[in-house]
Amino acid sequence: MPPKKVVEEKKVLLGRPGNNLKAGIVGLANVGKSTFFQAITRSPLGNPANYPFATIDPEEARVIVPSERFNELCRDYKSASEVPAHLTVYDIAGLTKGASAGEGLGNAFLSHIRAVDSIYQVVRCFDDAEIIHIEGDVDPVRDLEIISTELGLKDIEFCEKAYDAADKIAKRGGQSLEVKQMKEECALIERIIALLKDGQRVANQTWTSKEVEIINGMQLLSAKPCIYLINLSERDYIRKKNKHLLRIKEWVDTHSPGDMIIPFSVCLEERLSHMSQEDAAAELKEIGAAPALPKIITTMRQKLDLISFFTCGPDEVREWTIRRGTKAPQAAGVIHNDLMNTFILAQVMKYDDVVQYKDDAAIKAAGKVLQKGKDYVVEDGDVIYFRAGAGKN
Template structure:
């Protein structure tokens, strides 16, 4: 199952417009709050020019890109943590995601109503972040009452670790900081996963601008970028309305259109790549005459775990992986040439797969 990003924000900031363009799905985009209630889910391909370069040299019968999932979650409003605006339902949907893309409106348009009446990106960010933080604080406080009592009456290291994690998280959230800012040990971080805290998830800001603000931004995007820098978060600037137009075009027309507006690639490609990095994902490839395919794994995955993404039998019966870098293939022009240069290696169970590796797994079950 692909890892996913939940797209969140206040109503009418452009979440569904961006989601529709991303997935070419038809999530309802209406000029009033709560038109998106059930989360809309879309699988998108991860753009990667290395895939076509590999296929040009190996010439397979089929080409399969890797994917990730985006979920369009209904607009949160002030009071969502207390159930306002169907808040509990929406917060539950966010808990189920791996990362958060927080869309912020950074354009003026009198035709599109703003739920708070005026355009103020930092105010919008604070509303969303506060609601997510309050929801997490409620979760942590409930857990704290139980685990503190258990920790006082036991020598169980696991319970004591959880109690320590919960105490640190509670202090962090009470200070108005997200759970991801808590200074947890590795064991405490593992213990805290069962809490499914929303603010522990990595977050990316998506500054939704008009066409005029695309190249150099505007006063709104400057404010968002400054806030993101303080939080050590990323910002992607895109024009949702323009991306919606680009998504409807055929590939040749798309290239022409992008050149006409001075863009090298759709903003959505940058968003997908940013979300990919946010989740700390990398891509490896399998390549043969039948198929050249991209696979997604988390950075730091060992060879057997990477094999398991293809099939659990590959991981269970893993023997070794023949491996070389795709850049070596591009440099020398063929797998045979890579072998002759001594750059094809056999790697065992302890090998950490690198971004751009081309792997052939040997297994026995």
């Protein structure tokens, strides 16, 4: 008998399964968060203030997702309307030592972090006498420790409350299903608390589906996917060198294994954001550097396990965002609930075929239009026409 095929179990993702997911910009005061927000969203907020807590309420903006596939489809279809995909980004006030105990704006902006689905953690690695550092000097590893400690302490507080609630039921005794579940929940929470006290993030562990359901209910800060953005001076970014980078990598490998580190220069990105695309391209060519923002945006989508499908026609080309593993009716529901509720089938074309044939009729004649039912899992880059009841398509 042939050996059984080993099916690799897909890692269950923490967090809510929605498509309109939000990324929050987190860091200590005066590390470049608000300037980064302005650059990535092209949404000026005035001059970022040079003092702690300049941002009190989170600012929100939608960031266009760079997509060469979308651009190519727009060129091919020449539609009247072009709607790219987006990522919602929040600028959250600067964290400070003692935030978990309510210092500074502690509880207010810790609650803002709870409201987002992922974190851009900005870490300062540049010296500038005109921009004060809340801790007195530039030490990115110390800053990473402060933020990790504050988020961890708050998560331990959340865990202890959840443990007390579960333990009350577990102590009733007996063999009921509820008591059994609460005993299992208590054991899980004890594991999580031990991880947090060891300086580890919940997001970087492997959890079962059942454990993910419990963890999601606790809305832990350290359960959110994180990308570390290392804010360098323009000079260091261009020459790709900085004395702190190795220490930062060692810290992330120890406390947040698997998470990505992206060096960038807020100063450079902010300057480019005020230029036309042509002038920015010329400037980058002259200094021999590449922009970091496209990578910063697309990497976060990957961390959130988001993919795209497209709807194309003479009226509109649009890129839609869904979570990987979404089936056709639910993908149709991103467009409109009626399409999901009255779903009949999805006519699917692969992006490469659309680009090759350039014409829907030619694609159909080549037998490249696939008829898919309700169990079809939408793939990244699919171009889809949905057919639904009541004349909706």
